[in-house]
Amino acid sequence: MSKKIQAIRGMNDLLPEQSPLWQYFEQQIQSLMRRYGYLEIRTPILEQTALFARSIGEVTDIVEKEMYTFADRNGDSLTLRPEGTASCVRAAMENGLLHNQTQRLWYQGPMFRHERPQKGRYRQFHQVGIEAFGMEGPDIDAEVILLSARLWKALGLFDHVTLELNSLGSLEARRAYRETLVAYFESHHEVLDEDSRRRLSSNPLRILDSKNPDMAEMLAGAPRLLEHLDEASRVHFARLTELLDAAGIPYRLNPRLVRGLDYYSRTVFEWTTTALGSQGTVCAGGRYDGLVEQLGGKPTPAVGFAMGIERLILLLETLDLVPAETRHGPDAYLLAMGERAEQEALLLGERLRDVLPRLTLQVHCGGGGFKSQIKKADRSGARLALILGEDELDRGTLGLKFLREEREQETLPREAMIERLEELLR
RNA sequence: GUGGAUGUAGCUCAGUGGUAGAGCCCCGGAUUGUGGCUCCGGUGGUCGUGGGUUCGAUCCCCAUCAUCCACCCCA
Numbered sequence: 001m002s003k004k005i006q007a008i009r010g011m012n013d014l015l016p017e018q019s020p021l022w023q024y025f026e027q028q029i030q031s032l033m034r035r036y037g038y039l040e041i042r043t044p045i046l047e048q049t050a051l052f053a054r055s056i057g058e059v060t061d062i063v064e065k066e067m068y069t070f071a072d073r074n075g076d077s078l079t080l081r082p083e084g085t086a087s088c089v090r091a092a093m094e095n096g097l098l099h100n101q102t103q104r105l106w107y108q109g110p111m112f113r114h115e116r117p118q119k120g121r122y123r124q125f126h127q128v129g130i131e132a133f134g135m136e137g138p139d140i141d142a143e144v145i146l147l148s149a150r151l152w153k154a155l156g157l158f159d160h161v162t163l164e165l166n167s168l169g170s171l172e173a174r175r176a177y178r179e180t181l182v183a184y185f186e187s188h189h190e191v192l193d194e195d196s197r198r199r200l201s202s203n204p205l206r207i208l209d210s211k212n213p214d215m216a217e218m219l220a221g222a223p224r225l226l227e228h229l230d231e232a233s234r235v236h237f238a239r240l241t242e243l244l245d246a247a248g249i250p251y252r253l254n255p256r257l258v259r260g261l262d263y264y265s266r267t268v269f270e271w272t273t274t275a276l277g278s279q280g281t282v283c284a285g286g287r288y289d290g291l292v293e294q295l296g297g298k299p300t301p302a303v304g305f306a307m308g309i310e311r312l313i314l315l316l317e318t319l320d321l322v323p324a325e326t327r328h329g330p331d332a333y334l335l336a337m338g339e340r341a342e343q344e345a346l347l348l349g350e351r352l353r354d355v356l357p358r359l360t361l362q363v364h365c366g367g368g369g370f371k372s373q374i375k376k377a378d379r380s381g382a383r384l385a386l387i388l389g390e391d392e393l394d395r396g397t398l399g400l401k402f403l404r405e406e407r408e409q410e411t412l413p414r415e416a417m418i419e420r421l422e423e424l425l426r
Numbered sequence: 427g428u429g430g431a432u433g434u435a436g437c438u439c440a441g442u443g444g445u446a447g448a449g450c451c452c453c454g455g456a457u458u459g460u461g462g463c464u465c466c467g468g469u470g471g472u473c474g475u476g477g478g479u480u481c482g483a484u485c486c487c488c489a490u491c492a493u494c495c496a497c498c499c500c501a
Binding site for chain 2: 006009060061062065066083111113115116117118119120121125126127128129195206211259261270277278279281282283284305306307308309310311312335337368369370371372373374375376377378379385387389390391399401403404409
């Protein structure tokens with residue numbers, strides 16, 4: 001066993017049993033994006049390491065210890081993308097998409113983070129994300145959230161997820177608040193646990209998120225982020241909540257909600273669920289007005305989110321929301337008995353697909369007895385079995401058997417069978 | 427990176443210090459061309475890997491790898 005080559009830890013094969021559900025999800029996404037006027041962008045999964053270091057933040061866990069980074073043959077440091085926003089911004093800038101214009105973009109694909117795998121968290125995982133550039137008002141924040149809410153409704157998830165909302169304020173206000181917070185924490189240094197002391201210098205806002213009950217009291221007395229917002233951010237946030245109220249989207253204000261990536265400012269939000277164990281965040285995003293400039297572009301307001309496809313698929317399965325049509329077999333399964341019939345069946349299959357573009361048809365290959373072939377027809381999930389044996393071959397007919405209904409088997413001439421199938425497909 | 431649990435047939439799992447079992451799946455038969463139900467038969471395993479203890483290890487010990495769950499972090 002140990003001699004066999006296995007997949008990389010935390011990188012999973014998507015098996016045929018699973019792929020129809022993924023395709024269903026991807027179709028929902030494509031339709032959703034089209035309906036909101038978002039256009040897809042595809043970027044390479046490899047980028048220069050500096051792109052992620054400069055955007056995500058040098059001292060974040062992602063950059064410090066979770067990136068797949070290695071040297072190219074010429075010595076350049078390359079990294080498999082750990083998230084989509086940085087690449088998207090880079091590509092948009094590089095191709096002039098942000099020059100005096102707004103953009104609504106979406107992307108989808110694999111991301112890579114070298115973490116310990118667990119339920120809902122893998123080293124290669126997949127995200128769908130959107131990024132809206134060039135719009136600074138809260139209306140676009142609201143649109144981004146409404147778009148995600150529409151997806152939950154389409155998937156039947158809306159009652160199973162909660163929207164958590166917060167504002168981090170402008171970068172300046174956040175920096176000032178950060179200092180206030182660090183001062184507060186330092187005055188309670190004896191209460192801080194080991195993790196929190198470490199974060200004091202790296203990411204003090206994260207300490208607010210601690211689950212340690214011994215720190216609960218101290219945290220409750222900590223200065224509130226929402227009370228330290230700059231005036232413009234306060235107005236922006238108030239307007240966003242008004243818009244969500246008007247649209248009937250419930251949310252929970254969570255002053256402790258801090259996103260892990262450095263580039264966020266003002267609005268941040270998360271859609272969470274309690275049905276997945278500890279990896280409960282299913283979609284997260286917010287505003288990152290400073291990022292484009294930080295990466296060398298002109299100041300450009302931007303807002304977006306990313307959602308984890310594995311987690312959403314897992315959620316659909318856990319809640320038994322997998323649509324029945326993702327489990328369907330082909331419409332028909334064509335059996336062929338004997339060598340002569342094999343050739344006929346192959347050609348007949350082609351003819352049927354020519355004439356009936358909607359038909360999904362599996363032609364039996366590999367021989368075998370009648371019994372075993374019809375058994376395979378059954379196992380394929382097909383509704384109909386088309387039978388081409390010696391008798392049918394001699395008479396130029398075709399048998400039609402209903403595998404899932406109490407109906408008489410039929411025998412028809414080939415051409416008549418085409419019409420019959422057309423009828424049945426309607 | 428830390429902690430815990432688990433590695434036996436393709437899958438789900440029993441099992442014993444004396445060279446391995448069930449159910450499902452797959453193949454064949456009962457039924458010369460008719461699946462699902464039933465019955466009968468069959469294929470399939472270096473018991474994760476390496477070492478140690480022992481006359482003998484799938485079982486006991488150590489190491490290692492992998493998977494799962496949780497922490498950290500995150501989608």
